[in-house]
Amino acid sequence: METEKLITVKGRGNIRVVPDVTRVKIEIASLFDSYQTAYKMASANLKDVGEVLTNCKLEKSMAKTISFNIEKRFRDVYKNDHCTGEQEFIGYCLQQTIKIDFGMDNVLLSRVIKGLGERLTDMEIRIEYTVKDPRPHQLKMIDRAVKDATEKARIMAQAAGCTLGLVKSINYYETEMHIYSWARSLHECSEAIGCTADSLDITPDDLCAGEDVTVTWYLSNGKHGEE
Numbered sequence: 001m002e003t004e005k006l007i008t009v010k011g012r013g014n015i016r017v018v019p020d021v022t023r024v025k026i027e028i029a030s031l032f033d034s035y036q037t038a039y040k041m042a043s044a045n046l047k048d049v050g051e052v053l054t055n056c057k058l059e060k061s062m063a064k065t066i067s068f069n070i071e072k073r074f075r076d077v078y079k080n081d082h083c084t085g086e087q088e089f090i091g092y093c094l095q096q097t098i099k100i101d102f103g104m105d106n107v108l109l110s111r112v113i114k115g116l117g118e119r120l121t122d123m124e125i126r127i128e129y130t131v132k133d134p135r136p137h138q139l140k141m142i143d144r145a146v147k148d149a150t151e152k153a154r155i156m157a158q159a160a161g162c163t164l165g166l167v168k169s170i171n172y173y174e175t176e177m178h179i180y181s182w183a184r185s186l187h188e189c190s191e192a193i194g195c196t197a198d199s200l201d202i203t204p205d206d207l208c209a210g211e212d213v214t215v216t217w218y219l220s221n222g223k224h225g226e227e
Contacts, residue, residue, distance in 0.1 A: 005219035006168060007157060011149025013141035013213070016206040017179055019129035022109055025066075026098040030122040031073065031091040038070045038094040045120060049098055052115035056108060058100075067097040101130075110197040117192025124187050129204040130180035138177050141211035146170070149215040157219060165218030172213045179209045 028045055032038040050060035074087040102108060113125060131137065150164075157164050183202050186192045 005162070005221070006216055007153055007162075007164070007219050008214060008216040009149045009153040009156070010212055010214045011145040011147070011152065012210055013144030013146075013148060014208065014210040015137055015141050015144070016208055017131055017137050019131060019181070019204050019207050020104060021101050021130045021132050022104055023128040023130055023180065024100045024109070024112055024116075025126040025128060026096075026100075026116060026120070027124045027126065028094065028096040028098075028120065028122055030094045032094060033091055035070055035092050038092045042068060042070070042094055042096050045096060046098065048119040049100070049116065052112060052119055053100065055115055056111045058102065058108075058112075062100050062102065064099050064101075065096065066099050067095070069095045071095075101132075104129075106200050106202065107197045110195050110200045113186065113192050113195045113200065117186075117189040117195070121189060123189065124185060125192055126182060127184045127186075127200070127202070128180050128182050129207065131207065134177040134179050137179060137209065138211065141209065142172065142213060145172075145211050145213035146215060149213060153215070153217055157217075160219075162219045162221055165220045168216045168218055170213060170215050172211075177209070179207050181205065181207050 026049065030038070030041060032041065046063060046065060049063045053060055053062055070092050073090050073093045075090050077084045077086040077088050100112065102112075109127070113127075116123070116125060154164055181204060183204055184200075186195070
């Protein structure tokens with residue numbers, strides 16, 4: 001029985017996208033004596049962020065908690081500069097991440113950042129840029145990936161004295177799209193309070209992303225294979 005003649009090629013589809021969303025990501029880490037105190041502070045933080053948005057004429061619901069965790073923290077015990085192998089409890093660590101997405105507006109961005117600096121403590125702010133709807137961009141990347149694989153396969157088949165036949169299989173593993181770029185971090189409240197529209201006059205570069213698709217074709221010998 002004659003073995004199938006096959007060629008398998010991976011194609012890559014890359015795109016560059018103009019961002020249309022500013023993302024403010026607030027990362028909070030604080031230590032408390034009790035779990036209850038840490039939990040109450042998490043609620044207070046979200047309430048403060050909502051009030052900042054209200055003051056900026058934005059909806060409170062724009063603040064989204066994307067991660068939240070409270071866990072016990074310990075530290076090593078030392079005696080005479082040597083670790084005893086024991087640990088002591090130092091408190092409950094609150095780790096909370098809140099994101100806010102809005103349009104491309106540096107004046108609004110500066111107002112939000114300044115308001116967060118005045119309300120919150122023990123926080124770090126990341127300014128990122130992304131797109132509101134990644135789906136059309138994902139489809140464009142898949143289209144380009146298949147065309148890239150096809151172009152490569154035709155060149156290789158021709159070099160081997162063959163032509164491409166029908167497609168046998170296409171393998172694509174869909175993953176969650178992350179089309180974004182990091183622009184700046186603010187590590188202290190005082191830095192956030194001191195922000196102005198001029199200091200946050202950021203012109204983000206186009207966002208880059210890509211997808212992979214693997215395609216397998218039948219091969220035909222000579223110039224008259226089935227296209």
